[in-house]
Each structure stands twice: as structure tokens, then as C-alpha cells.
Amino acid sequence: MKKLNTNQAVIVKGIAGRYSLHRYEPYFEGIAVPRGIFRKNKITPLPGDLVEYSASGDPDIPFIIEKILPRKNELKRPPMANLDILLITVSAELPVPDFYLVDRMTAYANILNIAPYILLTKTDIDDSSVAAILDNYRPAGFPIYQLGFSNEAELLRLKKDIRGEIVAFAGQSGVGKSTYLNLLFEDSLMETGELSNKAGRGKQTTRHIELFPTGISYVADTPGFQTINLAEIDITGAQFADGYPEIKKLSEYCRFNNCTHLQEPGCAVLAAGSEQINPERLKRYQFLRREIDSFYDNMY
Ligand SMILES: Nc1nc2c(ncn2[C@@H]2O[C@H](COP(=O)(O)OP(=O)(O)O)[C@@H](O)[C@H]2O)c(=O)[nH]1
Ligand SMILES: [Mg+2]
Ligand SMILES: [Zn+2]
DSSP, rough: OOOTTTTEEEEEEEETTEEEEEEETTEEEEEEOOHHHHTTOOOOOOOOOEEEEEEOSSSSEEEEEEEOOOOOOOTTTTTTEOOOEEEEEEESSSSOOOOOHHHHHHHHHHHHTTTEEEEOOOOOTOOOTTTHHHHTTTTOOOOEOOOOOHHHHHHHHHHHHHHTEEEEEETTTSHHHHHHHHHHHHHHHHHHHHHHHHTTTOOOOSSSSEEESSSSSEEEEETTTTTEEEEETTOOOHHHHSSHHHHHHHHSSHHHTOOOOSOOOTTTTOOOTTTTSSSSHHHHHHHHHHHHHHHHHHOO
């Protein structure tokens, strides 16, 4: 996340046109309403927005949002802005990893300019699938954390890497999202008790989303990423391919500019070795790519 000036803050929540602002350094909290011009221009401030504010003189709502800083991304579902990191959580034990889901989530994140981090949990129970997960995702260059109860070092490394960022958890039910949310942010939990009651809860009852200042970063309280849907962001097959860092890099060397990496002659992706792109991940890419392409074929 961008470093904030003393007239800037993060929107952590918005209910009925009232926005909660927060900043770590120097510490600031306040309630604000946007200037009328926002509504006139049909601009809705979102959780995650970095804004400039001023004093309103009204003790009930002491601040006014003057300006929304340019967004690095804007998500439809959940509605939020400026997500920095998607913590894609995968279990080394049960539930059995859904590699298609992980691939779709990493592509989705990359396309939206969100950094995908792979959190591999339960390595203390079973490490037999660790190698497969590393083989699949290391060539892409994603940060991977091998987490498990009693692996304090990896947890600390993750904690350090998400400092100051806006993050959200994603992944199948039962992989350990709530567990690691609590382990990562237990220090701030003890201060407020708020995270364990709210962000850690299993089901969401309200539609609005909230970012929790955890003491080190902001975590989005949302189950919205469990069912990530590429169709939702209207991507083309070519954009989808660019969501794979290892394919994007290799595609420079494909004979054809518009290579789909499905069957073309002179395709550098098809010719690549397993240390450049994992063969299983490539097969899944091709399946998903055909699915996206046939969607567009059927449309026109
Ligand atoms: N041994 C072990 N158990 C874990 C680990 N992570 C999660 N669990 C357990 O897996 C179960 C599901 O975790 P939970 O956080 O509720 O998953 P969620 O559905 O993704 O939020 C719980 O019983 C956790 O205690 C881990 O790294 N090691
Ligand atoms: Mg949970
Ligand atoms: Zn190609």
C-alpha cells in the first residue's frame, strides 16, 4: 500500500453513505461523508480506497472525503478497492487441493494487479503433497509459505511480507483461513478481541465488507473469494493467458503474436521444460483457455 500523508487515510468501512477512515502513521480514525460532487459524478467510495479528507466542523460526522486517490484495482464482488495481496490458502492434507481453483485464483489476482501468495497449510500433518504444490507454482514465481502448527519461522516470514498491505484470504472451506487469520493477527486480537469475533467468523450475515486494521496490515473480512469467478471480470482468452506469469514470459518467444499456446507450431510455452512451466498446470491452463474461448465463440 502507498504511504499516506497526514490528510490521507484508508476507508475501512462504508455503511449508508458514512465512511470509517483509518491510518496507522500518524494514528487516525474518523467518520466521514463524501463531498456532494461524488454522488453527482456517480462515484462511490469503496473500502480500500485511499482518500484525502478535511474537517467538516460537524461533531456528528467530523470529516469530509475530498478526493479518492487513483485505484490500483477495483473489485466487483466483494466490492472493494486496492487489494494488494490475495492469500490463496491450500491444504497439504485435507481438503484435497483443487488445483483448478488455485489456477483460477492466481490468474484472477494477476489480471487485477493483486499479488497472489500461496499459503500451504497443514504441512505438520502431511507433507506428501508439498512437492507437487511447489512444482506447480514455483515456476510462476509466486511467494509460497509452508505453514503448519509449530512452523513459527514461516509464519513470521509471512507476517513480515504482508506488513502495511491490504490483504484477503481465499480458498476452499477447511483449508485453514480462519486459523491463520488468527495466528497472524493474534497480537492485535488480544488488544481488541474484535477480529476473533468478526473477521474470524465462519459465515457472513451482512453484505457490506469491512477492512480490519490488524496492527500490521488491513485484512478484508469477506468469504467472497471462495467462489472466484473469472467470467465476472469479463476477460478474454488472451488476458487469461497473461494471468500466468510463466506463460506471459515465455510467450514473447512464440512464433505467432496471438499464440494461444494450445497447439500452434513454434509455441515457446509448449516447448518449455517443467522448470519453466509445470506440465500439469499447462494442461489445466489449456482446459480453462478452451472454456473461455468457446464462451466467446458461442457469443458471436
Ligand atoms: N494440524 C494443523 N491443523 C490445521 C492447520 N490449519 C488449519 N488446521 C485445522 O483445520 C481445520 C479447519 O481450519 P479453519 O481455519 O476453520 O478453515 P477455514 O474453513 O479455511 O477457515 C481446523 O480444525 C484447524 O485447526 C495446520 O496448519 N495444521
Ligand atoms: Mg473459516
Ligand atoms: Zn505459444
